[in-house]
Amino acid sequence: MSTTRSGIEVKPVYGPDDVTQAPPPPGEYPFTRGIHPNMYLGKLWTMRQYAGFGTPRETNQRFKYLLGQGQTGLSLALDLPTQLGIDADDPEAEGEIGKVGVSIGSLADMEELFAGIPLGKVSTSMTINATAPILLAMYEEAARKQGVADDRIAGTVQNDLLKEFGARGAWLFPIEPSMRLACDLIEDTVKRLPRFNPISIASHYRDAGANPAEEMAYTLCAGKAYVENLLARGLPADTFAPRLSFFFYTYTNFFEEVAKYRAGRRIWARLLKEKYGAKEPESWRLRAACVCGGHSLTRAEPLNNIARTTLETFAVACSGLQSVFTAAYDEAFAIPTELSARTALRVQQVVAYETEVAQTVDPLGGSYFVEALTDRMEEAIGKTMADIDERGGFVEALRGGYVQQRIAQRAYEHQRAVEKGEVAVVGVNKFRTVGEAHEEPEMEITSASPEAAREAATRVARVKKERDARKARAALRALSEAAAGQGNLQPHIREAVRAYCTVGEIASALKERFGAYQPPTRF
Amino acid sequence: MDRKIRVLVGKPGLDGHDRGARVIAAALRDAGMEVVYTGLRASVPAIAAAAAQEDVDVIGLSILSGAHESICRRLVEELKKQKADIPVVVGGIIPAVDHEGLRALGVAAVFGPESPLGAVV
Numbered sequence: 001m002s003t004t005r006s007g008i009e010v011k012p013v014y015g016p017d018d019v020t021q022a023p024p025p026p027g028e029y030p031f032t033r034g035i036h037p038n039m040y041l042g043k044l045w046t047m048r049q050y051a052g053f054g055t056p057r058e059t060n061q062r063f064k065y066l067l068g069q070g071q072t073g074l075s076l077a078l079d080l081p082t083q084l085g086i087d088a089d090d091p092e093a094e095g096e097i098g099k100v101g102v103s104i105g106s107l108a109d110m111e112e113l114f115a116g117i118p119l120g121k122v123s124t125s126m127t128i129n130a131t132a133p134i135l136l137a138m139y140e141e142a143a144r145k146q147g148v149a150d151d152r153i154a155g156t157v158q159n160d161l162l163k164e165f166g167a168r169g170a171w172l173f174p175i176e177p178s179m180r181l182a183c184d185l186i187e188d189t190v191k192r193l194p195r196f197n198p199i200s201i202a203s204h205y206r207d208a209g210a211n212p213a214e215e216m217a218y219t220l221c222a223g224k225a226y227v228e229n230l231l232a233r234g235l236p237a238d239t240f241a242p243r244l245s246f247f248f249y250t251y252t253n254f255f256e257e258v259a260k261y262r263a264g265r266r267i268w269a270r271l272l273k274e275k276y277g278a279k280e281p282e283s284w285r286l287r288a289a290c291v292c293g294g295h296s297l298t299r300a301e302p303l304n305n306i307a308r309t310t311l312e313t314f315a316v317a318c319s320g321l322q323s324v325f326t327a328a329y330d331e332a333f334a335i336p337t338e339l340s341a342r343t344a345l346r347v348q349q350v351v352a353y354e355t356e357v358a359q360t361v362d363p364l365g366g367s368y369f370v371e372a373l374t375d376r377m378e379e380a381i382g383k384t385m386a387d388i389d390e391r392g393g394f395v396e397a398l399r400g401g402y403v404q405q406r407i408a409q410r411a412y413e414h415q416r417a418v419e420k421g422e423v424a425v426v427g428v429n430k431f432r433t434v435g436e437a438h439e440e441p442e443m444e445i446t447s448a449s450p451e452a453a454r455e456a457a458t459r460v461a462r463v464k465k466e467r468d469a470r471k472a473r474a475a476l477r478a479l480s481e482a483a484a485g486q487g488n489l490q491p492h493i494r495e496a497v498r499a500y501c502t503v504g505e506i507a508s509a510l511k512e513r514f515g516a517y518q519p520p521t522r523f
Numbered sequence: 524m525d526r527k528i529r530v531l532v533g534k535p536g537l538d539g540h541d542r543g544a545r546v547i548a549a550a551l552r553d554a555g556m557e558v559v560y561t562g563l564r565a566s567v568p569a570i571a572a573a574a575a576q577e578d579v580d581v582i583g584l585s586i587l588s589g590a591h592e593s594i595c596r597r598l599v600e601e602l603k604k605q606k607a608d609i610p611v612v613v614g615g616i617i618p619a620v621d622h623e624g625l626r627a628l629g630v631a632a633v634f635g636p637e638s639p640l641g642a643v644v
Binding site for chain 1: 546636
């Protein structure tokens with residue numbers, strides 16, 4: 001019998017006997033069929049394409065271009081030095097400035113990045129983690145300078161440090177202070193910015209190798225760890241749970257992806273209601289964004305990737321998620337060109353406006369196969385979650401390297417399965433074109449100009465020269481002292497940002513107290 | 524019997540996506556080689572020093588962030604300085620237009636996604 005990517009057996013035919021529970025209507029606990037009664041009839045998913053490279057000015061132009069093409073939200077990519085708290089004039093940043101995202105050194109850069117973009121009208125998602133407290137402070141300050149009120153500032157910071165240890169590797173501080181900073185940000189933000197999502201608990205475990213059931217399991221386990229940290233601070237679940245959001249990966253295994261999201265919503269709703277005592281239905285709803293693409297895309301015959309991302313985007317639309325990023329077909333080469341970025345957005349628009357998927361809620365609900373697969377996925381996800389619980393919870397399982405090793409093992413198994421032809425990848429191990437078509441096509445490559453790096457370093461130097469030096473020093477000292485204590489660090493970080501301290505200076509002030517994480521090197 | 528081939532797998536630069544590096548390390552190990560993995564964000568001097576100390580026969584770098592030119596140039600220089608004659612191969616997201624430039628720097632081979640494990644081994 002054939003199986004899904006998570007190893008669930010697939011029968012040749014499904015019928016009424018395979019469905020044990022008819023899920024309640026959409027919008028009703030436990031939200032198998034969707035978190036709202038009217039789903040896309042009320043509000044279509046947000047089309048949010050990840051963008052950012054080079055200088056704040058270049059990214060500002062790409063943002064304006066995407067908004068002009070009908071995109072409905074912004075998604076900011078930041079370069080690695082910014083993600084890791086390294087200033088552009090630091091030798092450690094060499095070669096990486098402006099490469100995988102835009103370089104933001106200080107509040108001055110953030111102001112330039114959003115010049116002429118009304119932050120009271122668009123929402124911005126920032127893929128930022130270790131330095132999320134700094135970048136969020138910069139974003140809200142830039143919005144305030146545009147005259148935007150706190151209750152109009154909207155968006156998301158990823159701020160999920162656990163998946164950095166588990167899969168993505170952009171950690172900075174050891175696990176405990178990382179959890180503290182992440183939860184300080186959540187606690188502070190839910191009190192002040194009612195339209196801002198202070199965390200997007202993300203599933204990079206999948207792109208690192210985990211199968212779909214494990215992806216959902218690890219991500220929900222991380223969610224539990226954040227909830228438990230916040231509860232331990234004395235915050236009732238209903239004060240923060242409605243603002244927690246998630247981020248997942250979707251590949252071409254269409255039906256299993258749909259079942260994954262339906263099962264995940266069910267598990268999260270039950271956890272919040274039954275285990276954590278949340279009373280408000282808003283606290284039980286798993287709100288999620290997702291990326292279509294990632295490891296499912298191939299370098300061979302890159303235009304095939306448009307077919308893949310179309311299926312993936314359609315799967316997400318059938319699953320009722322809230323926000324979608326569709327990857328560009330050239331992702332396996334470099335950062336997207338204007339053509340590939342526009343085509344990716346068009347994929348979403350074709351799915352949204354040329355199919356019936358947005359005209360009715362949960363169009364696959366009641367399918368014998370989908371309902372049965374949802375149940376099987378729920379079991380598989382639950383099994384992995386129980387395994388993590390037995391190991392003392394997700395933080396403990398990460399500390400010992402258990403999760404990382406499981407994921408690496410899965411990645412290796414997958415690669416071997418592809419090479420043996422057990423998992424089909426069209427154009428790679430199946431129907432592989434020999435000769436010319438397999439050569440890398442000539443593509444226009446977008447890359448950051450060498451001037452971008454010099455310019456970034458110059459901007460950091462200029463801001464250090466032009467700011468009130470005494471105010472900046474005092475803010476850094478206050479932050480460093482606060483880090484030695486127990487209080488919430490976010491207000492101190494905000495002060496440092498307002499004093500035009502740089503990302504590198506603020507990260508260093510914290511690093512002095514917290515030290516740096518030492519990763520395991522086993523593989 | 525001949526001494527086992529010794530390989531250093533390095534993940535230099537700031538990027539943390541090490542799925543590729545780990546898969547390659549496991550494949551090389553299963554092919555009977557001795558593998559040293561230097562972990563995330565290993566600096567160029569640290570990789571060169573580890574390569575010399577472990578007396579490896581080849582260095583494999585995994586680079587996805589676009590910083591390949593700068594990193595390879597610095598590593599090849601560092602190895603020259605230490606008079607260590609160790610071939611360097613690179614895998615990751617490397618645009619084809621850059622392959623020749625990397626070879627000119629002294630990189631022995633460049634691999635991309637979907638390079639079969641066997642070819643790398």
